[in-house]
Structure formats: C-alpha cells, structure tokens
Amino acid sequence: MDLQFIGIDPDTDRDHCPTVWVDQEKQELLLQGWKPDSTTHGACEASSPANGPVPEGEAIVRIPARMVPMIREACDAIERAQLR
Template identity: 60%
Template sequence: MALQFIGIDPQTGDEESPTVWVDREKRELVLQGWRPSPELEAECAALEIPGHAVGIPDTEAVVRIPARMVDMIREACDVLERADHVR
C-alpha cells in the first residue's frame, strides 16, 4: 500500500500528529487522530441510528480530528475524486 501524505495538523508539536493520508489503490482516506475519552467513545457506541448497529466493532475505531484540518480532509477527498475521473 502506497499512502499519499496530505497533511498534518499544523498546531501540533513533535508529540502529537493528527495526520491525513490517501490510499489511492483502496480508494480510502486514512486518518490519524486522538483517541477519544472513554465517555465520548461510550457515547458514540451507544448511539442508535437507523441502519447502523449499536456499538463499535473490533475492526473499527473512533478518532478525534481537529476542525482546523477540514481543508486537508477536503484535499484528500479531491485527490480520490480526481482519481475517479482518470480511470
């Protein structure tokens, strides 16, 4: 898998690094963020939404991404969208 680096949270230091990548081959965004508090994770797991199972499967995770990274996430979406037009 060859990840394309999009960006890192500009307000983090060497110890923290919320990051955005794109996996063009799998057509996925790859996000690194902060672990949520146990309370937030429990709240997410407890939400009942039509068409969505309650809980968080072992193969999934909840992450927190700062809003200041929205432009990076948009850029990653654009990269994947442009790849669709090339195919």
C-alpha cells in the same frame, strides 16, 4: 500501496500529530487522530444507528476542525483518482 500524504495538524508538537493520507489504490482516507475518552466513545456508540459497539478493527478518532481543509484535499484527491 499508493499512499499519498496530505497533511499534518498545523498545531502539532510532532509527538501527538493528527494526520491525513489517501490510499489511491483502495480509494480510502486514512486518518490518525486522538482516541476519545470513554464518555465520548460511549456517546458516539449510543448515538450511532449501527447495531452495538464499535467493532474490533474499527475506531473512533478525534480530528481537530483546523484540519478540515486537509480532509477536503484528501477527498478531492480521491475524486481525481476516480476520474482517471
């Protein structure tokens, strides 16, 4: 697995730390974030065009907006890998 660490929430306390990685081989972003409360989870499911609840093996996670630059960097890393 060609996993590349991109960044960690700059405001982290190192115990609760949203993080971004890129899997170069699979061309995927990996995001660690906070689980939403049940009300938010339900609202996400209700507003999704998908059929039914979030499937087993998938998750809704919260990522702070301050991490947008890291997510952009991860997207750029995937695009660069695709050009190779």
